[in-house]
Structures are given as structure tokens and as C-alpha cells.
Amino acid sequence: MNIIEEKWTEILNTVKEEHELTDVSFKTWLLPLTVHTVENDTVTILVPSEQFITYISKKFTLPLKVAISEITGHDYEIAFILPEDVKQDKTAAPAASSNLGNTAEKANLNPKYTFDTFVVGSNNKFAHAASLAVAESPGEIYNPLFLYGGVGLGKTHLMHSIAHFILERDPRSKVLYVTSEVFTNELIEAIRNGNNTTMTKFREKYRNIDVLLIDDVQFIIGKESTQEEFFHTFNALHGAKKQIIISSDKPPKDMEILEDRLRSRFEWGLIADISSPDYETRMAILRKKEELDGYDIDKEVIEYIARNIKSNIRELEGALNKIMAYANLEKREVNIELAEKVLKDIISPNEKRVITPELIIDIVAEHFDISASDLSGTKRNSKVVLPRQIAMYLCREMTNVTLKNIGKCLGNRDHTTIMNGCSKIESELNKNNETISSTLDILKKKINPGK
Numbered sequence: 001m002n003i004i005e006e007k008w009t010e011i012l013n014t015v016k017e018e019h020e021l022t023d024v025s026f027k028t029w030l031l032p033l034t035v036h037t038v039e040n041d042t043v044t045i046l047v048p049s050e051q052f053i054t055y056i057s058k059k060f061t062l063p064l065k066v067a068i069s070e071i072t073g074h075d076y077e078i079a080f081i082l083p084e085d086v087k088q089d090k091t092a093a094p095a096a097s098s099n100l101g102n103t104a105e106k107a108n109l110n111p112k113y114t115f116d117t118f119v120v121g122s123n124n125k126f127a128h129a130a131s132l133a134v135a136e137s138p139g140e141i142y143n144p145l146f147l148y149g150g151v152g153l154g155k156t157h158l159m160h161s162i163a164h165f166i167l168e169r170d171p172r173s174k175v176l177y178v179t180s181e182v183f184t185n186e187l188i189e190a191i192r193n194g195n196n197t198t199m200t201k202f203r204e205k206y207r208n209i210d211v212l213l214i215d216d217v218q219f220i221i222g223k224e225s226t227q228e229e230f231f232h233t234f235n236a237l238h239g240a241k242k243q244i245i246i247s248s249d250k251p252p253k254d255m256e257i258l259e260d261r262l263r264s265r266f267e268w269g270l271i272a273d274i275s276s277p278d279y280e281t282r283m284a285i286l287r288k289k290e291e292l293d294g295y296d297i298d299k300e301v302i303e304y305i306a307r308n309i310k311s312n313i314r315e316l317e318g319a320l321n322k323i324m325a326y327a328n329l330e331k332r333e334v335n336i337e338l339a340e341k342v343l344k345d346i347i348s349p350n351e352k353r354v355i356t357p358e359l360i361i362d363i364v365a366e367h368f369d370i371s372a373s374d375l376s377g378t379k380r381n382s383k384v385v386l387p388r389q390i391a392m393y394l395c396r397e398m399t400n401v402t403l404k405n406i407g408k409c410l411g412n413r414d415h416t417t418i419m420n421g422c423s424k425i426e427s428e429l430n431k432n433n434e435t436i437s438s439t440l441d442i443l444k445k446k447i448n449p450g451k
């Protein structure tokens with residue numbers, strides 16, 4: 001064993017300390033690196049993944065060189081090699097330092113969605129590494145970063161993680177996270193006001209930032225003026241080397257009615273997908289949630305959930321929450337019998353999603369960032385009234401449940417209240433209220449992703 005191999009752990013730890021790498025960066029980039037050869041004063045380092053050799057070489061060549069020199073007292077050149085090129089001795093480009101943005105503003109982020117709480121599995125390994133690379137060097141390497149995957153698989157969680165990471169490193173950075181729904185609604189509002197000031201304000205908000213994260217971009221596709229405005233926003237930010245991160249339910253090539261000029265822009269940077277988690281990842285996610293929420297649950301119960309809920313992590317977490325809520329309410333022990341009882345509506349034998357008022361209420365509440373009990377409660381402020389009417393409307397549209405029973409699920413309201421709520425939404429739709437209609441489209445898709 002040569003001195004570099006002998007001191008490899010110390011070298012990596014020195015890079016970590018001197019460059020203040022977080023544990024997640026250290027684990028993702030440095031720990032997987034191993035010494036391949038040391039010859040002619042060159043250390044060749046084996047990088048396990050092809051996708052990130054450019055990033056690793058750009059980011060870590062110099063720090064590794066310095067750490068090696070400090071620890072061994074001797075200067076070495078650094079080269080990188082991939083497993084498939086081991087015999088061909090292919091090397092990568094030298095390093096450059098990174099440089100983050102400046103001035104202030106905090107985005108609207110969920111504090112729980114960070115890299116630390118994100119479980120990495122084979123389904124999201126690439127998307128996670130791509131997100132971390134962008135978080136570490138916004139605007140520099142992969143621009144835009146386009147994340148895609150099915151409903152509830154962690155796209156939003158990753159986007160928020162990137163935003164938190166950037167803001168933690170540089171609190172002055174202007175980071176803005178919005179759903180495409182918010183972008184569309186603000187644009188509709190600005191156009192509706194019909195004066196230049198509101199449009200100028202809208203443009204200032206979206207173009208005068210360092211990092212724009214736009215979630216669920218599929219919902220702006222086909223909306224002409226939103227697409228047009230987004231195109232110009234994209235160009236302005238990209239041209240100024242500002243980072244853009246986009247999420248969608250499918251890759252740009254499969255977005256049928258996407259304009260070609262936007263499609264090609266979406267494909268400029270890096271496209272990374274998230275697929276459904278395998279059993280081990282589902283177990284790890286449930287374990288993580290158990291740890292974060294301070295639960296102590298029987299392994300059998302966790303395994304039961306992981307075995308039966310396969311394609312949506314939101315549902316996976318929802319199942320655990322439901323069991324815990326039920327156990328608390330009924331003061332019952334959390335065991336497999338309880339899990340089977342509580343989850344019987346979710347876990348149907350043919351795995352078809354059963355659309356119930358409870359499911360609709362949960363999804364509407366989450367969408368509007370309020371609790372399900374707010375929806376069925378008696379509060380009458382603007383934050384809950386519209387979501388409640390929307391929940392009533394969707395329950396009637398998407399289930400065969402009677403008005404009376406919908407009323408029961410929504411805090412024992414009588415059937416005329418439900419009818420009135422539905423009529424309010426219908427009359428908005430008749431007035432071509434685009435905001436409500438796009439919100440309903442999004443919610444229907446969340447409730448019934450297969451449709």
C-alpha cells in the first residue's frame with residue numbers, strides 16, 4: 001500500500017473540513033472515491049459514476065491536490081478514471097473553484113424537505129446527486145435541471161432541498177420556489193389588472209432572482225400566455241447564468257403539446273428521473289419517518305406498509321400517519337391487525353386506488369397547506385372557505401357518495417351546504433375562472449393520477 005492509499009481517509013476528511021462539506025456532500029462525492037494508482041507523481045482516482053466525473057473533477061481536483069500535498073508533504077497531479085476505462089487510463093479535466101450568488105430573500109420552503117431527510121435509493125440516486133451538484137454550484141454546470149417522475153415520488157422534496165442548501169450556504173441568495181399553478185395565477189392576476197405596473201412587477205419578481213424552482217411545469221403546458229411568459233422568464237434567467245430547476249410528471253420529449261422552443265430549452269441542461277422506490281427504499285423511507293416523528297413501530301407493521309404501498313411515497317407516509325392517528329384516537333396498540341384494518345381502503349386486492357371523500361379531503365388540504373380538520377371544521381376565513389368548497393365539488397364529481405355522506409365527512413354539514421358549495425365552484429367555472437379551473441385540473445390529477 002502506498003502512502004496515498006494509507007492516508008486516503010485522512011485526505012478525504014481534510015477536504016471535507018477545509019471546504020466545510022456537509023455530511024451529505026461528503027457521502028455523495030468523496031466517500032465513493034478510491035485510489036486507483038499512484039504513478040509518476042500522479043494519483044489516479046476511481047470515480048464510480050460516469051455522470052458526475054465532470055462535476056467531481058471540476059470541484060475536487062484542487063482540494064484533493066492541496067490535501068494530499070499537506071498530508072504527504074509531496075505534490076501530486078490528480079487524474080480521474082471510470083471503472084469501464086480502468087484499462088484505457090482515461091483522465092478528466094482539471095479543477096475550477098465555485099462561486100455562489102449574492103443578495104437576499106427567502107423562498108417559501110417546507111423546513112422538513114432537506115437533503116438530510118431525503119432517503120437515497122436506486123430509484124432516485126441520479127436525481128439526488130444531480131440536485132446536490134446543482135445546489136453546490138448553482139448556475140454553473142447543469143442548467144436547467146429538469147426532474148421528472150410520477151406523483152408523490154419526491155420531486156418537490158428534492159427541489160426544496162436544493163433551495164435550503166443554497167440558502168444555508170448563502171442566505172443572501174435570491175431563491176424562489178413556486179408551483180406552476182402559482183406562476184400561472186400570478187400571471188393571470190397581472191394580466192387581468194391590465195396595466196404595465198403589475199406586469200413589470202411580475203417580471204421583476206421572476207427575473208430578478210438567482211435561483212428559480214418551478215414545480216409541476218406540466219400544468220402550464222397548453223396555456224398559451226403562461227407558456228409565452230415562462231419562455232421569456234427562462235431566457236432572461238438562463239442568459240444571466242441564473243439557475244433554473246424544473247419538475248414535471250414526464251420528460252420533455254413526452255410532453256406532447258409542449259412548444260418546441262421550450263422543449264429544446266428544457267433539454268439544455270440535465271434531465272433526471274425519479275422512479276418508484278423498491279422495497280428496501282420504501283422500508284428506509286418509513287424508518288426515516290418513524291425516526292423523525294419519534295414513533296416506535298413494530299417491524300412487522302412497517303414491512304406490511306412497505307409491501308403493500310408501492311408506487312407513491314406520499315401514500316406510504318400517509319398510511320403510517322393514518323395508523324398512528326387511529327391508534328392514538330382509539331388508544332390501541334399499533335400492530336398488524338390494526339394496520340390491516342386502517343389500511344383496508346387504501347390496500348385493495350387489485351391495487352386500484354379507491355377514491356373516497358377522505359382521500360379527496362387529505363389531498364385538497366395538503367394542496368392548500370391547511371389541515372384536513374380545518375377543512376371539516378367551522379372556520380370561515382378565506383384560507384379555508386374556497387378549499388372547502390373545492391373539496392365539496394370534487395367529492396361530488398369524483399365519487400358516488402351521496403351529498404348527505406359527503407356532508408358527514410366534512411364535519412357533519414347538511415346536504416344543502418354541500419350543494420351550495422358545489423354551486424359556488426360551478427358558477428366560477430361558468431364565468432371561465434381560469435385560476436379555479438387550473439387548480440381543479442391539478443387536484444384531479446393528484447387524486448387520480450392514472451387518469
Ligand SMILES: Nc1ncnc2c1ncn2[C@@H]1O[C@H](COP(=O)(O)OP(=O)(O)OP(=O)(O)O)[C@@H](O)[C@H]1O
Binds near residue numbers: 151
Ligand atoms: N426519498 C425520499 N425520502 C424521504 N421522503 C420522501 C422521499 N421521496 C418522497 N418523500 C416524501 O414523500 C412525500 C411526497 O413527496 P413530494 O411532494 O416531493 O412528491 P412529488 O414528486 O413532488 O409529487 P407531485 O407529483 O404530487 O408534485 C413528501 O412528504 C416527501 O417528503
